[in-house]
Amino acid sequence: MNWFSIDINEDVVPGLDIEQPEDLSKILVQGSTGMGKEDFLTRYLEGSGHSLTVLCWVDFSRFSYSSSLIVSHSISHFIAKQNYLKSFLHNFSAGHQEYIRQMLAKCPERCTEYLDWYTQIFIEYARFISQTSIPVIILENIDQLDSVQFERLQQFIRNFIGIPLQIFYLVDPSGQFKHDVKAQQEFKLVKLSxxxxxxxxxxxxxxxxxxxxxxxxxxxxxxxxxxxxxxxxxxxxxxxxxxxxxxxxxxxxxxxxxxxPETWEEIFSTVYRQFDKNEAQVFAFLAHLGDPMHGDDFRLLLKKRKIPQKKIPLWLRSGFLRSIIHYGDPCFSIYLSAFQRWIKNS
Known part of the structure; x- marks a missing residue:
């Protein structure tokens, strides 16, 4: 399926036809930098008619692959903060519930040492979620993985065979990615005519x-x-x-x-030079923060920097900033991960 967005914030969900899985389902989303892969996926998550529960969202442009990374990221940033956890623990005795809570609280520090245990909890939690919702795992920029890392990732994914779960692979086809994802569905984001x-x-x-x-x-x-x-x-x-x-x-x-400009680097440089000193510092803060910033905190930061609040809709319109729901809270982050990396490394 081909998709393009005339407006970066256009609601593209009605154009999506992603099947509800009966088993592990791999979905490949291809698009070069700036084509809107993350926006495409965010719109699907926000507007799908299905009940979806994100268990993991990892960007491999920021991290090298390891099983402990995926497991600890999922447990620390998603599972431990979801309302489903309490219901999940009801499947265990009171003693086991307390032990699991203690172990979850010690993640990610002990994840590498007890990786098998944490992995099993991750798998069983995904199986539990699948009874009432579609579990979703998002793997961004998998083109950054080498052959060995990609094969290890595939081995890890096989743990979820038999669970009706969606795994999204986001990839830039203009790079050196030559691996076969064996996806059940593929979406290619095409350029504007x-x-x-x-x-x-x-x-x-x-x-x-x-x-x-x-x-x-x-x-x-x-x-x-x-x-x-x-x-x-x-x-x-x-x-x-x-x-x-x-x-x-x-x-x-x-x-x-x-x-x-000829390159993205030239574009980023021009954009950044046009920010005034305070605006540049705000974007530098977001870039180094990494995670999305709560909307209230972001507005307070602008106030302290004496930046008018009307800048927010302008930055959203320009594609410099994005507004997302992060762990149930309205947040802001730099829209393009490549721009974030450029600022961080400048």
């Missing part, structure tokens, strides 16, 4: 068809129809020539003199 790009530009600036056509002709080859790449360039380059809602023709001479 030139007409879709023109529509995106017109809607983004709320401008005339003429202005949208001029920018499209000038930018399409450089953006390659990548929706987020286009959005970043619109905000950081063409936003200097065209105001939102402007219907008057833009300055074509200035546009022709504009040099558009």
């Amino acid at each position: 030139i007409h879709q790009a023109e529509r995106t530009i017109r809607e983004y600036f709320d401008t005339s068809m003429v202005n949208a056509r001029l920018i499209t002709n000038h930018s399409y080859l450089k953006t390659s129809g990548n929706p987020l790449r286009l959005r970043y360039i619109l905000e950081s380059y063409y936003g200097l020539l065209l105001k939102h809602g402007q219907q008057e023709p833009l300055n074509v001479k200035k546009m022709q003199q504009m040099r558009l």
Whole structure:
């Protein structure tokens, strides 16, 4: 199935046709940087008609693979904080319940030492969840794994055979990923056509068809129809020539003199330079924090930095920031993980 998003925040769930699993189900989502893999998946999780329970979401651009990583991440960040845990423990005697609680509280410190025990708890919890909900495991940027790591991952996944569970593999096909996931379903996020790009530009600036056509002709080859790449360039380059809602023709001479970036690194550098000092510090804080930041804390951070709250919808619209539900709370994070890594390493 092919999918594209004319609007990064467009609700794409009605276009998804992901089958309810009867057994372990592998789903491959392919898309290069900026095509919206995470957004695609987030929209599915938020809008699916099925009851879904995320047990694990690991980004292999940030971590090397190990079974203990997946198990400890799942237990510490998901299972230990879910309401299902209390019901799950009712299957055990009072003494066993207390022992399990104590062991869960000691994760991740003791996960490597007692990996088999924690893995079994993870498996049994997934089996328990599957009675009332679809357990979901998300493995992001698996193209970052080498052959040995990928095979170890596959061996670990085999533990869940027999459990109706969905595993999403998110991969950038432009890299060196050559492994066979043996997925039951595949989704390929495709680039915008030139007409879709023109529509995106017109809607983004709320401008005339003429202005949208001029920018499209000038930018399409450089953006390659990548929706987020286009959005970043619109905000950081063409936003200097065209105001939102402007219907008057833009300055074509200035546009022709504009040099558009060749790489994501150039785009990130331009975006970051256009932040003022306080804004740059906020994004640097988010990048080093890693995990999403609670909405209230983020707004308080902006207030302390004397950054107006109206910046939030602007950053969301530009694709610099994303609004997500994290452990049941409204949170913000840097939208693109590649941008986050670039800031962190700069």
